[in-house]
Amino acid sequence: MNKNSLFADSLSERGFAVSDNFFTKNELRGFYKALEQSLIEDDFKQAGIGTGADFQKNKSIRGDKIVWIGENNYDGLLDSWHKFIKELCDYLNFNLFVGIRDKEFHFAFYPKGAFYEKHIDQFKGRNNRLISCVLYLNERWQPGDGGELVLYLGNGEKEVIAPTFGKIVCFRSELFEHEVLITNSGRYSITGWLLNYPKGLGFLGY
Ligand code: OGA
Numbered sequence: 001m002n003k004n005s006l007f008a009d010s011l012s013e014r015g016f017a018v019s020d021n022f023f024t025k026n027e028l029r030g031f032y033k034a035l036e037q038s039l040i041e042d043d044f045k046q047a048g049i050g051t052g053a054d055f056q057k058n059k060s061i062r063g064d065k066i067v068w069i070g071e072n073n074y075d076g077l078l079d080s081w082h083k084f085i086k087e088l089c090d091y092l093n094f095n096l097f098v099g100i101r102d103k104e105f106h107f108a109f110y111p112k113g114a115f116y117e118k119h120i121d122q123f124k125g126r127n128n129r130l131i132s133c134v135l136y137l138n139e140r141w142q143p144g145d146g147g148e149l150v151l152y153l154g155n156g157e158k159e160v161i162a163p164t165f166g167k168i169v170c171f172r173s174e175l176f177e178h179e180v181l182i183t184n185s186g187r188y189s190i191t192g193w194l195l196n197y198p199k200g201l202g203f204l205g206y
């Protein structure tokens with residue numbers, strides 16, 4: 001039994017899994033650095049074309065700023081992240097027959113005061129998202145800082161998850177409504193989805 005199989009088994013049995021021990025502090029600081037650089041570069045790009053920062057348009061629903069993680073290698077800073085995701089996908093596909101065929105991830109930054117109201121991670125006519133994954137990168141998070149993820153498990157039960165440094169949460173995208181509570185300090189994460197259809201084909205409604 002390694003930690004990958006424990007994590008994946010919890011995901012398949014309960015529909016969600018939470019773990020704190022997949023990455024070293026150094027790896028996490030590297031992820032944060034890649035995030036910071038991407039957000040800064042994006043700000044420059046946006047400023048250059050005069051549209052301002054790419055914050056989500058409807059701040060009454062969500063107030064985060066996102067930058068999609070592309071094909072570039074981020075100076076190797078994300079290598080262990082990609083390795084983790086690949087191993088998770090392989091385990092889910094080969095042992096639990098999940099059928100993941102693609103993935104998409106973005107960096108996310110919630111400024112102070114931002115939140116993401118209760119929602120489900122599948123859109124009408126685009127339900128290729130099988131599993132939602134979030135890795136938190138808030139090295140100095142403390143109780144009172146807010147920004148907790150609330151997973152609604154059904155039957156009135158819920159799980160409140162603090163966005164602490166290195167915590168990873170995965171859950172079945174179609175099962176759980178969830179929300180991000182208002183954050184009282186900057187909140188950073190890598191967020192994304194394991195897909196059952198290649199990114200570009202989501203619109204087909206598979
Ligand atoms: C999302 C989301 C949760 C989190 O981006 O869809 O629900 O904890 N994020 O950041």
Ligand code: NI
Nearest residue numbers: 119120121178
């Ligand atoms: Ni969500």
